[in-house]
Amino acid sequence: MSAKTNSGRFFEDFRLGETIRHATPRTVTTGDVALYNGLFAPRFAVQSSDEFARRIGYARAPLDDLLVFHVVFGKTVPDISLNAVANLGYADFRFLKPVYPGATLNAVSEVIGLKENSNRKTGIVYVRSRGFDETGEPVLDYVRWVMVRKRDETAAAPAEQIPELPKAVPASALGLACPRIDRGAYDAALSGSPHRFGDYAAGEKIDHVDGMAVEEAEHQIATRLYQNTARVHFNLFAQTKDRFGKRLVYGGHAISLARALSFNGLGNAFHIAAINGGRHVAPLFAGLTVFAWSEVLETAALPGRDDVGALRLRTIATKDRPCADFPLKNGDDYDPAVILDLDYWVLLPRS
Template sequence: MGTKTNAGRFFEDYSVGQVIHHAVPRTVKMGERALYHMLYPARHALYSSDQFAQGCGLPFSPLDDMIAFHVVFGKTVPDVSLNAVANLGYAQGRWITPVWPGDTLRSVSEVIGVKQNSNGKTGVVWVRTRGLNQHDEIVLEFVRWVMVRKRDVDAAAPETVVPDLPEAVAASDLVIPKGLDFSNYDFTLAGEPHRWGDYGVGEQIDHVDGVTVEEAEHMMATRLWQNTSKVHFDTSARPDGTRLIYGGHVISMARALSFNGLANAQMVVGLNGGAHANPCLSGDTIRAWSEVLDKAETSAPGVGALRLRLVATKGGAPFELRGADGKYLPDVLLDLDYWALVPV
């Protein structure tokens, strides 16, 4: 008897060069913003006010950069990470076209690497994902790699292909939204006076605030982003009976917490790398700190770029990342490396 249901792909189902068109397109409107700002204490002015965005040269306020990420990411889960053991990392992420209310987003991924693990039970799959709008314009692209279970442990290992990924997106490759102009930037309405020139490479910022993650809000988030990974909503999918908090939920929470000290880091335009260092569970209190890794000028008037490390923790002291053994400390949840646009 045949079946019409989908158990998801396993490691041996992937091959380098394979292109996957993900279902289901999603039209995003102001409801996504309202829910996003409810789930996270998000309050960057450019994503909160049409008037503020117009003062920065945009026609009106786009949807938050991380809304684009979550929607595009969520589309890929049934095909890429339904049977994943862990989402291991990100690289080469760029936000290319702003997402406006009313846009329809879809996702396409290409497999760019495969490597079976030594235990023979799992393997790592690298994919390059692009999110496109209704005009077939790329709004976002990124590489991620996941550890995926094998369906058959006796299946032959594929030839290993590990993509060569640069450490960071070059500042010259960042895409500045058309018309963006921070020359008349309103620091009072933005919430902080700190300009691009006020930040120095190596500077560290403790974002002070914390938010305790509740079971209900993370369940709402995974459903909002249509993330179907079993470990996020099915307690039988993990040996300890817990529901793992979606890593993107931690990213957005940390980004929102970073407002206190980085209120003028208005737009995320590059994702250089990222690791979900340890699992986050309901009841954990997320705190965040940042480090300035690099600075760059841009061609847009009044706009500079900061390369920032954003670290989310669940109680560890700020500015502590790794132990003497070089491994992430157990309280570290997220280590994210990104580019943001800041007024000069």
């Protein structure tokens, strides 16, 4: 009977260059949207209103970009990170097509890097994962790296290779998942912010002011919503015996909270076009309150587009630490309150 169950892959099970098709396809419905909205309260008008979205050029309100990511990510977990210690980071992350309720998403991953850790108990697995819709067209493409336990500490490690990854997605590659919009029809009163692309400048820092607590039930419901089965988020029996003694909050939960909080100050940044890099600096646990602030790293015009422009943002999320003084580093180390450091591109309407 045990041969019929899946205990997940351990570090020594991965092979460089292997391709993994993930189960199971997932049709994302308006019910999923409602639950996601109830958990994170994102307020961006394009994803909130069919009518607003249609007026500016979408077929209807698209799925929240991060909901698309979490669903695709969740597909990869049973094959990549069921035995993970922690998800460590992201790079070269691009949204490629607008996704609407009713789309069916599936995922495929390629192992592009492997590195055993010096303790020989764990290793780092690098994968490029792609999400596809029911037509077979790609909607999402990203690299992530994750620390995975070894089944046998004495097992020989796979050949080591660390992939070279771009430091940022170029502006010329942005905007594929955003149709040309009618900027004249973009209603600032309804969107909740008067600030468009030209109102932001490199070097500007924005405290998003609000905080949102993480509840034990909510972070587990959210992770189940994505069919993410990683044991560190659910198995309290096992986690009480681990180093933290409790369940870890899925790292994507912190990203969604920070994104929702960023509406206060970036209310017209309606689309995440790409993620250049991201780091989960420290674990997040239920009972803590997440705050966030952002810095505009650069602004960019998109080739052939006069309807939208791109801001490269660095968003920092903290636990139990308001961000009026923009906490980030203490010397060479991160401030102890920092949990997330995310570098990404967003699109805003031009004036």
